[in-house]
Amino acid sequence: DGGITQSPKYLFRKEGQNVTLSCEQNLNHDAMYWYRQDPGQGLRLIYYSQIVNDFQKGDIAEGYSVSREKKESFPLTVTSAQKNPTAFYLCASKGGGADTQYFGPGTRLTVL
Amino acid sequence: SQQGEEDPQALSIQEGENATMNCSYKTSINNLQWYRQNSGRGLVHLILIRSNEREKHSGRLRVTLDTSKKSSSLLITASRAADTASYFCATDAGVGFQKLVFGTGTRLLVSP
Numbered sequence: 001d002g003g004i005t006q007s008p009k010y011l012f013r014k015e016g017q018n019v020t021l022s023c024e025q026n027l028n029h030d031a032m033y034w035y036r037q038d039p040g041q042g043l044r045l046i047y048y049s050q051i052v053n054d055f056q057k058g059d060i061a062e063g064y065s066v067s068r069e070k071k072e073s074f075p076l077t078v079t080s081a082q083k084n085p086t087a088f089y090l091c092a093s094k095g096g097g098a099d100t101q102y103f104g105p106g107t108r109l110t111v112l
Numbered sequence: 113s114q115q116g117e118e119d120p121q122a123l124s125i126q127e128g129e130n131a132t133m134n135c136s137y138k139t140s141i142n143n144l145q146w147y148r149q150n151s152g153r154g155l156v157h158l159i160l161i162r163s164n165e166r167e168k169h170s171g172r173l174r175v176t177l178d179t180s181k182k183s184s185s186l187l188i189t190a191s192r193a194a195d196t197a198s199y200f201c202a203t204d205a206g207v208g209f210q211k212l213v214f215g216t217g218t219r220l221l222v223s224p
Contacts, residue, residue, distance in 0.1 A: 031210065042200055042214040043155075050210055058211070090154055099143055099204065101212060103154035 003027070006091050006104035013078070013085070013111050021076045021089055021107045029095030029102070032074035036060060037088040037106075046089075049074055078109065086111045118201060118215040126223055131188040133218040135201030136181075142209045144177055146186050149198045149217075158186075158199075191222045 004025040013019045023032065031050045035043040045058030049068040063082025068074055074093075078085045088108050092101040119134045137144070143162045147155040161168045161177045161184070168175045174187040188195055198219050202212040 033212075035214075040217075040219075042216045045211060045213075048211060088152075092155075099160060099209075100145065100157045101155075103147075103156070105154045106152070108152070 004091060004093050004102055004104040006089075006107050008107060009105065011107055011109045013109065015111055016080045018077055018079050019109065021078065021091075021109070023074045023076065023091035023104060024072055025074075025093045025102075025104075026072060027093055027095060027102060028071070029093035030071070031094040032068070033092040033094070033101065034058075034064070034066065034074070034076045035090045035092065037090060043090060046076065085109055118199075118218045120218060121216070122219045122221070124221045124223070125191060127191060127193055129191055129222075131191050131195070131220055131222070133186045133199055133220070135184045135186070135215050137184075137201070137203045137213075137215070138182065139203075139205065141179075141203045141205075143204055144175075144184050145202045145212070146173075146175060146184075147200045147202060147214075149200065151197075155200065188220075191220075193222050193224050196220060196222045 007022045033048040034046040037043050044060050046064050047066040049055035052071050055066050055068050065077045088106050090106045091104040094101045145160045146158045149155045159170045159175050161175050172189045177184045198217045200217045201215040205211045205213045
């Protein structure tokens with residue numbers, strides 16, 4: 001089964017804690033993306049990576065960090081510096097020369 | 113930053129009717145894509161139209177692009193209750209057009 005997976009589906013965090021969201025793909029895609037979606041709104045780009053061991057900040061990178069040590073994996077850490085982290089987080093990948101992005105099912109993060 | 117706006121923000125129709133959504137964007141593009149999102153889920157790619165194309169069809173979907181007006185429209189014909197979802201346009205952006213910038217979305221409700 002080819003696709004992109006995210007875990008966990010739901011995540012609860014206490015204020016002041018860092019949490020890491022997982023994103024894995026077996027599509028052999030070079031590029032991977034993290035987006036944040038707030039209720040009733042569109043997607044905003046947090047970070048993206050076009051190749052292993054390289055990544056770039058998106059529009060709202062403050063308070064987040066990423067790594068890209070393997071082609072298949074692009075974890076996102078939401079740090080305590082992110083002032084309003086409660087949101088729906090979506091991971092996507094792109095490859096094979098196509099312009100289409102493939103999305104995972106998302107992780108809903110709630111700060112208690 | 114979001115590239116553009118979608119209009120209307122919400123649309124409610126009966127099964128069998130057509131649904132039209134509009135998207136406006138701000139900068140030059142290589143292509144424009146439409147995605148669908150069911151509530152609480154990831155996005156699914158629907159159709160891509162390149163900047164040198166004016167109209168494209170895929171099943172019950174018809175997309176138009178007017179680069180002089182920086183606008184696009186998505187028409188869903190003979191709508192079904194299963195078409196109920198949010199619809200987003202996305203334009204490529206950034207160095208090498210590696211990023212997607214999403215609109216604010218149109219929430220479509222199709223009643224039986």
